[in-house]
Amino acid sequence: MIHEVDDVLRSLIRAEVLEGGQITVVFDAPTREWAAKVNSPMVNLYLYDIREDMRRRERGLHNEYDERGAIVARRRPPRYFKLSYLITAWTKRPEDEHRLLSSLLACLLRYEALPPERLTGSLAEIGAVVPLSIALPPPEDRSFADVWSALGGELKPSLDLVVSVPVTSSPVYETGPPVGDEGLRARFGDVPERASGETQDQPGRKGLPVYGSRPGRPHREPGAPRSSGAVRITETRGTTPEDV
Known part of the structure; x- marks a missing residue:
């Protein structure tokens, strides 16, 4: 992923800034020892920091579709990481370095993202x-x-370039097979009556009361006197229980 960004930046600078000139594009650490060995014009893009771009982190899952438009898998959204480059120009004259930095700045200001046609x-x-x-x-x-102090070199005019790169290294969660062409079917109809003594959850099981009834309670005929505080619920099919 990082080397791919390097390739895009190199090709972009060569095509739109250097235009075939005899200037090399490198990615070396500009230390004091390295600077002492520079003997030709060059543009240096030193990658000095890598950290996650927390402002772009997303939650949830992204769907993956097949040619029919059906969801075949889900994966986590990409996480973005900021690659920070220290861009410097190296020539024999400071004026030439400033001119080269000006061309680099004008080129990169034209883009808010890496050109899609250059991505590989x-x-x-x-x-x-x-x-x-x-x-x-x-x-x-x-x-x-602080960066220059850590490199042990002398402070030099530079441009700070930050590229937010998406990384998709995450598990893939496959989905279940799609429903057939007939789709889901639902059947509606009367619930079959249970035999006396069967439970609602376990038909055919004897010895347990039907839901809503109480065993051992005699049926009270209409007009019969009420007993003290007892609730009687009839078990006769088709008869509406009286409220007591």
Whole structure:
């Protein structure tokens, strides 16, 4: 994934900034020892930081479809990681370096994302936008002076390029087979009557009362006197129980 971003940036700078000039594009760490060995014009894109872009994190699952439009699998949404590049120009004259940095800035300002036609490999397969930003202020927990101090080199004019790259390394959850052409069927009809003494949950099982009735309670005929506080519920089919 990182090497694919390197390839896109290299091809973009060669095509729109250098235009076939004899300037090399490298990705080396600009240390003091490295700078002492530079003997030809070059543009250096040093990858100095990798961290997740929490603002772009999503929840849930994304669906995958077949040629018929049916869902065949689900996967987690891609997670974006910010690749921070320190871009510097190296020539024999500071004026030439400034001119080269100006051309690099003008080129990258034209894009809010890596050009889709230049994406290759997994970046092209994902089909997601790869945002980029150029020359924004550094975050509060990092400064460019600290980067140069860590490299052991002298402070040099530079551009800060940040590319947010989607990564889709996540489990794939396959879905069940689709329903046939006939679809789901539901049948409606009368519920068969149960024999006396069968339970509602277990037809055919004897010895348990029918739901809503109480065993050992004699049936009270209409007009008969009520007993003290007892509730009588008839078990006779088709007869509406009296409220007592």
